[in-house]
Amino acid sequence: MSVFGPVVKIHPVVLASICDSYERRNEGASRVIGTLLGTIDKHSIEVTNCFSVPHNESEDEVAVDMEFAKNMYELHKRVSPTEVIIGWYATGFDITEHSVLIHEYYSREATNPIHLTADTALQSGKMNIRAYVRLAHLSVLCLKNSEGISECQYVFYSAQMGVPGKTVGVMFTPLSVKYIYYDTERIGVDLLQRTRMTPGRTKGLTSDLSQVAGSASRVQDMLTTVLAYIEDVLSGKVTADNSVGRFLMDLVNKVPTISAEDFENMLNSNINDLLMVTYLSNLTQAQIALNEKLVLL
């Protein structure tokens, strides 16, 4: 299926907010909706923030508190003036008729808004996150059968065709979704990933050498995987892949070849710098502690 329209880039903070507002929904509400804020580029739409909007949904009608939405947007604008309303989100798997109405509301706020769905009820076993944009109005040719119930038979592009279409329909076209991170965000998300492993879903923040050790062990794991693959190729279990081989060559060549003496010198000078700084800071700390004691005599 060819990709239509701009790429949607989402920051993880938006998804976390959506999940959180779903968890806090009112009794009886089956889904939550809210506004998406972000920036629009020529080829991509970047979603950086969101807030949930209270709404009531029943069989035949839907009511959205637009006053609230406008208010919140004003408040958010004061903090980050570059963010604009670019669309809205809803939890749940499918697009319902109410979605169309809500999409109408949002078309008044932003040009060509996008609609994001996040399947928080995990209907398909995974959390599907999809983004849609509304195509131009389509005319639906309705044919009535004998009972007088209309059936949609054909779907056309509208306007110039001048087809005496009975109802105007709206088609949502899926867009491709990518997740992007700032560098610091990536590091934050890595830490959050680790809460998956512990039973209480908690994780403390480590410090000092234990972090370096953790990072080193991760690199070690990766190297073990690569080694296992090489073993397999050598013993003939797996056919060699040239591109992988080229990557491996790059990897081995990345370790620079420096003469042992030069490396010794570099290492020693660096270590000396660091030790000197440590000594100085310890000295400063002792100094201020002494000063403290003397003053309080």
Next chain:
Amino acid sequence: MASTAGTLDSPVKQIQIEGMVVLKIIKHYQEEGQGSEVVQGVLLGLVVEDRLEITNCFPFPQHTEDDADFDEVQYQMEMMRSLRHVNIDHLHVGWYQSTYYGSFVSRALLDSQFSYQHAIEESVVLIYDPIKTGQGSLSLKAYRLTPKLMEICKEKDFTPEGLKKANIGFEHMFEEVPIVIRNSHLINVLMWELEDKSTVADKHELLNLSSSNHLEKSLQLLMDRVDDMSQDIVKFNTYSRNLSKQQQQKHQYLQRRQQENAQRQSRGEPQLPEEDINKMFKPPQPPPRMDTLLIAGQVNNYCQNVKEFTSQNLGKLFMAEALQGHN
């Protein structure tokens, strides 16, 4: 500068933060904090037994206009009211601030935290260090004022005598509370999905060997602070010298008075009236010691950060040596 919360009897022994709050703080700094000093925001949550749970947060706009004060209170009220509609905890439990290379021990922070802690006993200030985070590991610390410091701030007695009475050193100003990150099941599912769909990080910042830039900056800041401190010490020394000189002068004056009175008595003349010495010898103004405390605390903080950084880098250098040895 920080003593562990286990030894002190404080109402909050641990902080539990939702993953989403962490992401929000990171994003706020990333988008609005480049170049300017600090970004701030409010933390929302609730207190459960001896844990402080932080479940949401919202950022503050920058202080660009003159009517910053009025804006702030109104902004906060509106935000909280709106958040209540969507079932988000609207109880204030503290505030967060970003920092530049660890320099956050200032008068402003102390005042803000004091007013918060005075109103809400369990409140904390979260310090987010973006530069340290950029180097590979999330740096988020939570601080509260010790009860001793709260007492002093209440009295507003910052003279040397006052501080001596309270016996407070720069190590007892703030206490650090351990942080734990907690994610609900749904967020965990989200994490799995994200890991699936995103590319593997190709930058392992934590194993970066270059250190001189960061060290330079930190040492520069440390030197500035130490300069401030030495100035402060000089001021204090002049004050104590002036004080002792004045004591001497008073003593001499009294002695002369007594002598003269004795003489006059012997001559039978009326005695000179006892003048109020205090009005004649006005005691010099004692310098406020609070700034010294703060500077000492800040210097201590810098030293701690530098030491942590150097120990990490030493580890990395030894690893590089091992790697080279196999070549």
